[in-house]
Amino acid sequence: MLVHTLKSFLSNQLTIKQAKQIHAQILISSLNHLQPLFVHRFLLSTSNYSTIAYLYVQQILYHLQKPDAFSWGCTVRFLSQHGQFEEAFSLYVKMQKLGLYPTTHAISSALRSCARTGGKMGGISIHAQVHRYGVCNCVFVQTALVDLYTKLADMDTAKRVFDEMPEKNVVSWNSILSGHLKAGNLLEARRVLDEIPKKNAISWNTILSGYAKMGNMDQMLLFFQQMPEKNLASWNTLISGYVEHGEIESARSFFDMMHQRNNVTWIIMIAGYSKCGDVKSARELFDKMRKKDLLAFNAMISCYAQNSQAKEALKLFDEMLTAGVGIQPDGVTLASVISACSQLGELRFGSWIESYINKLGIQMDDHMATALIDLYAKCGNIDKAYSLFHGLRKKDVVAYSAMILGCAINGKAVDAITLFQRMVDAHIQPNLATFSGLLTAYNHTGLVEEGYQCFNSMKDNGVVPSTDHYAIMVGLLGRAGRLEDAYKLIKSMPMKPHTGVWGALLLACSLHDNVEFGEIAAQHCFELEPGTAGYYSLLANIYASVGRWSDATRLRKNMERKKLAKVPGCSWTESA
DNA sequence: CTAGGGTTAG
Numbered sequence: 084m085l086v087h088t089l090k091s092f093l094s095n096q097l098t099i100k101q102a103k104q105i106h107a108q109i110l111i112s113s114l115n116h117l118q119p120l121f122v123h124r125f126l127l128s129t130s131n132y133s134t135i136a137y138l139y140v141q142q143i144l145y146h147l148q149k150p151d152a153f154s155w156g157c158t159v160r161f162l163s164q165h166g167q168f169e170e171a172f173s174l175y176v177k178m179q180k181l182g183l184y185p186t187t188h189a190i191s192s193a194l195r196s197c198a199r200t201g202g203k204m205g206g207i208s209i210h211a212q213v214h215r216y217g218v219c220n221c222v223f224v225q226t227a228l229v230d231l232y233t234k235l236a237d238m239d240t241a242k243r244v245f246d247e248m249p250e251k252n253v254v255s256w257n258s259i260l261s262g263h264l265k266a267g268n269l270l271e272a273r274r275v276l277d278e279i280p281k282k283n284a285i286s287w288n289t290i291l292s293g294y295a296k297m298g299n300m301d302q303m304l305l306f307f308q309q310m311p312e313k314n315l316a317s318w319n320t321l322i323s324g325y326v327e328h329g330e331i332e333s334a335r336s337f338f339d340m341m342h343q344r345n346n347v348t349w350i351i352m353i354a355g356y357s358k359c360g361d362v363k364s365a366r367e368l369f370d371k372m373r374k375k376d377l378l379a380f381n382a383m384i385s386c387y388a389q390n391s392q393a394k395e396a397l398k399l400f401d402e403m404l405t406a407g408v409g410i411q412p413d414g415v416t417l418a419s420v421i422s423a424c425s426q427l428g429e430l431r432f433g434s435w436i437e438s439y440i441n442k443l444g445i446q447m448d449d450h451m452a453t454a455l456i457d458l459y460a461k462c463g464n465i466d467k468a469y470s471l472f473h474g475l476r477k478k479d480v481v482a483y484s485a486m487i488l489g490c491a492i493n494g495k496a497v498d499a500i501t502l503f504q505r506m507v508d509a510h511i512q513p514n515l516a517t518f519s520g521l522l523t524a525y526n527h528t529g530l531v532e533e534g535y536q537c538f539n540s541m542k543d544n545g546v547v548p549s550t551d552h553y554a555i556m557v558g559l560l561g562r563a564g565r566l567e568d569a570y571k572l573i574k575s576m577p578m579k580p581h582t583g584v585w586g587a588l589l590l591a592c593s594l595h596d597n598v599e600f601g602e603i604a605a606q607h608c609f610e611l612e613p614g615t616a617g618y619y620s621l622l623a624n625i626y627a628s629v630g631r632w633s634d635a636t637r638l639r640k641n642m643e644r645k646k647l648a649k650v651p652g653c654s655w656t657e658s659a
Numbered sequence: 660c661t662a663g664g665g666t667t668a669g
Binding site for chain 1: 660661662663664665666667668669
């Protein structure tokens with residue numbers, strides 16, 4: 084009976100709130116009789132559980148009686164194996180504060196957690212403790228240390244620990260191998276590979292992923308063909324290599340060739356199609372998956388959000404929640420969902436999402452926070468955006484760009500420029516999106532010369548302006564009445580201008596009643612988007628404002644003949 | 660217990 088209760092507790096996907104309720108029930112019920120050790124054994128044999136639920140069991144154990152070092156060790160290992168690295172580490176620290184002598188299981192798992200999260204301070208302090216406890220002779224602990232230092236990109240220390248190991252196994256060798264590849268030293272890695280006494284598939288795959296990341300596809304394929312031992316991960320590494328370097332067709336042909344695939348395989352392909360904008364192919368593969376997991380949904384939802392199909396993203400998210408799929412979203416899901424809401428200007432959804440995050444007990448991470456910064460800024464709540472920005476653990480180029488654009492569209496050009504300066508001081512390389520925000524700031528305030536300077540400085544930063552950047556510049560020059568300069572800029576474009584560019588010029592011409600460039604701009608807009616009535620109206624207005632009534636009438640008649648109705652005004656701040 | 664292949668925001 085007790086076991087049954089526990090089992091249903093663990094196999095359900097629980098929210099924090101539900102888990103808390105059950106937690107309380109268990110505390111006052113008969114589960115008090117269960118021995119911690121028994122519960123741990125049971126947990127380790129169960130494969131279908133929710134990690135959140137496990138955390139609560141751990142707390143329950145703590146309430147029942149003082150758990151021993153073994154129980155703590157099991158818990159740390161469990162969390163580390165389920166991706167809950169921060170929790171694993173903090174549990175390890177707690178265990179030590181209680182004066183318990185950590186097991187090698189606990190130490191190696193805690194080290195693994197630090198390695199995965201890049202927890203440098205934590206990892207090094209565990210290393211120091213290991214010295215004190217004198218458990219340095221355990222292969223698992225030493226290998227975990229080697230891996231920690233390779234992941235921290237400290238190859239000198241990694242090598243020192245490795246060389247001092249009295250006993251090494253394949254895992255130790257593979258760790259040092261991946262360290263050399265992380266340092267970009269493929270030759271050294273190949274040399275080490277020959278030294279490994281008993282190589283396994285992972286050894287080969289590690290080198291293969293090295294070739295994949297170097298970008299030499301021919302060498303990668305050659306190595307793959309020569310590998311004496313291949314498994315599913317080898318194939319996945321191969322197609323992931325092609326995807327990363329934009330060769331989606333090659334990836335697909337190997338995908339089709341595979342006699343066996345797993346979710347990793349499918350997700351690599353879905354993400355690959357997403358990156359090159361082929362939403363249709365991505366969805367086709369997604370539909371063919373038989374057991375879609377959380378990461379598959381995340382990949383597909385992100386695919387929609389990143390390819391401007393926000394409504395589809397929200398639709399799929401809704402399906403995930405309601406259609407009995409039985410998968411709980413995580414922070415990754417929500418980051419994409421927030422992005423979709425932002426594209427739709429859906430503040431209502433945004434605040435709903437925030438309460439949803441609280442309900443599920445999902446930890447706010449930088450990805451989600453950055454998405455929220457963008458959402459709040461676009462809805463005019465710049466203060467909220469700022470406070471989220473200041474709360475970020477690491478401010479990277481994406482966060483800065485979101486904040487800069489946020490300031491720009493809220494008329495805070497000075498703030499945007501200050502942020503950009505701070506970003507440069509922090510040695511963060513600006514990219515295309517950063518400059519979109521910055522140029523928008525200049526555009527908003529009409530600072531033509533400064534904007535021009537900024538635009539020209541892009542190439543000094545190794546960034547080539549995109550069509551969108553030209554569009555903003557045309558808008559900036561045009562609004563200032565410098566229509567000829569704007570036209571010259573368009574003529575100098577190395578790529579074909581889209582309607583955003585010509586439309587910006589047309590709009591500027593209607594602002595300044597300029598027929599000469601207005602006609603040229605309108606002509607291009609008509610060709611590119613013959614079905615959009617707005618361009619005809621703009622040109623007709625220009626004609627009318629300079630008294631060329633017959634031309635205006637001719638254009639309006641032309642519109643009627645083409646059955647172009649005026650598109651009703653639509654604003655992104657308005658909910659659909 | 661320690662190693663390779665999957666999703667994340669502008």
